[in-house]
Amino acid sequence: MGTSVIDGALFARMLQGGAAVLASHAEELNALNVFPVSDGDTGTNMTKTMEGGLAQIGRGPARQDIGAVSKRFADGALLGARGNSGVILSQIFAGITEKLSGLETADLSHAAAAYRRGIETAYAAVQDPTEGTILTVFRESAEHAAETISECSCMEDFFRRHVEEAKRSLAATPELLHVLKEANVVDSGAAGYVYIAEGMYEALCGRQPETSPVTRAPEEAVHIERFTRDSVLEYGYCTELLLRLTTSKTDVDAFDVQTIRDELQKLGGESIVAYRQDDVVKIHVHTFTPGRILEQMQHYGEFLTVKIENMMLGHTETARETAPPAKPYSVVAAASGDGIAALFSDLGADRIIRADAPSTEDFLNACRACGTEVVFVLPNHKNSFLAAEQAAKLLPEKNVRVIETKNDVQGYSALSVMTPGITDMAALEASAERAADSVVDGDVTAAVRDAVIGGVRVRRGEFLARRRGILVTAAETAEEAVLRFLESSGTDSCELLTLFAGKSVTPERRVGLTDRIRTLYPELELTVREGGQDVYDYYIALE
Numbered sequence: 001m002g003t004s005v006i007d008g009a010l011f012a013r014m015l016q017g018g019a020a021v022l023a024s025h026a027e028e029l030n031a032l033n034v035f036p037v038s039d040g041d042t043g044t045n046m047t048k049t050m051e052g053g054l055a056q057i058g059r060g061p062a063r064q065d066i067g068a069v070s071k072r073f074a075d076g077a078l079l080g081a082r083g084n085s086g087v088i089l090s091q092i093f094a095g096i097t098e099k100l101s102g103l104e105t106a107d108l109s110h111a112a113a114a115y116r117r118g119i120e121t122a123y124a125a126v127q128d129p130t131e132g133t134i135l136t137v138f139r140e141s142a143e144h145a146a147e148t149i150s151e152c153s154c155m156e157d158f159f160r161r162h163v164e165e166a167k168r169s170l171a172a173t174p175e176l177l178h179v180l181k182e183a184n185v186v187d188s189g190a191a192g193y194v195y196i197a198e199g200m201y202e203a204l205c206g207r208q209p210e211t212s213p214v215t216r217a218p219e220e221a222v223h224i225e226r227f228t229r230d231s232v233l234e235y236g237y238c239t240e241l242l243l244r245l246t247t248s249k250t251d252v253d254a255f256d257v258q259t260i261r262d263e264l265q266k267l268g269g270e271s272i273v274a275y276r277q278d279d280v281v282k283i284h285v286h287t288f289t290p291g292r293i294l295e296q297m298q299h300y301g302e303f304l305t306v307k308i309e310n311m312m313l314g315h316t317e318t319a320r321e322t323a324p325p326a327k328p329y330s331v332v333a334a335a336s337g338d339g340i341a342a343l344f345s346d347l348g349a350d351r352i353i354r355a356d357a358p359s360t361e362d363f364l365n366a367c368r369a370c371g372t373e374v375v376f377v378l379p380n381h382k383n384s385f386l387a388a389e390q391a392a393k394l395l396p397e398k399n400v401r402v403i404e405t406k407n408d409v410q411g412y413s414a415l416s417v418m419t420p421g422i423t424d425m426a427a428l429e430a431s432a433e434r435a436a437d438s439v440v441d442g443d444v445t446a447a448v449r450d451a452v453i454g455g456v457r458v459r460r461g462e463f464l465a466r467r468r469g470i471l472v473t474a475a476e477t478a479e480e481a482v483l484r485f486l487e488s489s490g491t492d493s494c495e496l497l498t499l500f501a502g503k504s505v506t507p508e509r510r511v512g513l514t515d516r517i518r519t520l521y522p523e524l525e526l527t528v529r530e531g532g533q534d535v536y537d538y539y540i541a542l543e
Contacts, residue, residue, distance in 0.1 A: 006155060007104070012057050014204055019053075021199030023051075025191075029046070029195075046089055049087075050077065052359070053073035065104040067100045077093050078360055082384075088125060088133075088386070092119075096117065108149055115162070123139070132173040132175075132177035133177075133187050134190045137190040159197070163197045259300075327372075328425075330372045331415065332363065332366040333349040333378040333415065334352075334354075337502070363379075379405060380405045405436050410436040439542070440467065443539050445478075445536045482499070482540065495543065499513075505538070514526060
């Protein structure tokens with residue numbers, strides 16, 4: 001006899017199973033890319049999203065109803081969501097949670113209703129839903145499972161049919177998206193969801209993976225030699241806390257997290273981030289006196305975790321350590337290389353996010369840390385726009401405006417026109433959007449497999465040049481690919497050319513390329529910058 005209801009403990013095991021199977025296929029999903037280049041990150045993004053949800057479940061009590069487990073998982077997945085597929089995945093579970101809210105256990109009718117609600121929520125999160133993606137696979141499989149169950153069905157029947165239809169739907173994604181068919185691949189986000197569904201079904205049937213899917217990043221080396229007996233503390237301590245508000249110390253229901261921000265500022269804190277989720281407040285602050293911070297925060301509750309690091313030992317943050325900006329707005333920008341991050345900071349970005357694919361929480365923390373009500377966000381990645389939008393929705397107290405910049409080049413162009421003296425925010429936003437749209441952006445990187453894309457045949461090891469995301473040429477060297485890009489781009493109407501050299505480009509290669517460009521295109525004003533980005537040898541901005 002099959003399972004008739006799912007309680008919180010079983011649902012948690014199912015989610016763990018789904019995350020485990022997904023994680024075991026993460027690299028396969030990363031490689032499942034339309035373009036034969038090594039910038040695929042779908043597997044990593046979806047895995048991080050699932051891990052964010054599981055981590056939140058683990059912070060709850062040992063026994064939880066299915067409604068509580070689902071809520072914790074959805075909250076954690078939302079904050080950890082990375083990339084388009086990760087954000088959509090988080091919205092699927094947000095919808096499921098709506099229908100499981102308040103339930104101790106869920107039966108078949110609850111499961112069917114929850115998965116149908118997941119469809120609605122996921123589609124609503126995307127401005128222009130594209131069929132042939134994770135949206136299609138989840139919709140078709142959820143509807144099929146809900147429509148084919150009967151009074152005699154059990155939970156195993158529902159989830160087995162869900163998996164079977166998901167696999168069928170996944171196989172059909174190339175018929176819905178021409179780019180998938182031409183590249184001879186299925187949609188990577190959809191494939192990731194199939195693995196999650198398989199893992200959840202296996203766990204439901206008692207075949208739980210033996211190892212936990214949640215991985216921890218390796219500890220960064222602590223360079224204690226950077227602070228000796230003769231050193232003087234210059235940067236203070238990066239202090240992070242998870243504070244549980246307690247009724248014995250404050251009115252939890254009426255507590256305003258702004259109180260904590262004000263206290264931290266009075267104590268001389270910088271780079272302050274404090275936000276509340278239920279009864280827990282996450283706090284980040286740079287301070288020379290962490291003891292005073294801890295003492296003051298304990299007036300409101302008790303600590304769940306505490307982390308204090310001497311910032312002179314080396315840290316990875318790139319946020320500006322300055323007073324709140326005098327301009328009426330702030331800018332949050334993602335950057336893929338050290339040189340690009342430094343350039344964005346020089347151009348006026350107030351917070352720089354250094355991540356391959358920033359999560360909702362990354363954008364949320366950066367926006368919260370800005371000292372202005374108006375915050376412009378430049379995601380600068382084709383798969384980060386939804387995560388940025390979700391962060392904006394979670395900050396109703398701020399006026400967060402997300403500009404759909406799909407790469408660092410578009411972000412560079414948008415930043416270049418954002419003048420501090422402008423007070424008309426709508427006009428400033430429109431100007432940045434026009435700049436991002438008008439720049440002819442390109443990138444050059446090596447192919448990791450043979451492929452035919454848009455009628456262009458490429459071999460593994462050749463260098464591909466793309467213009468606005470569309471493959472235009474392949475060449476034996478990255479520098480030759482740049483020259484062919486310029487030749488095919490019609491430079492007669494352009495005045496400015498900016499090249500961002502990647503981490504792998506040697507000075508000799510860079511100098512040789514710029515000499516050829518100046519000879520072939522003397523009318524172009526050429527600027528070459530050390531971008532420091534991985535994967536891509538060159539980013540190109542033609543204006």
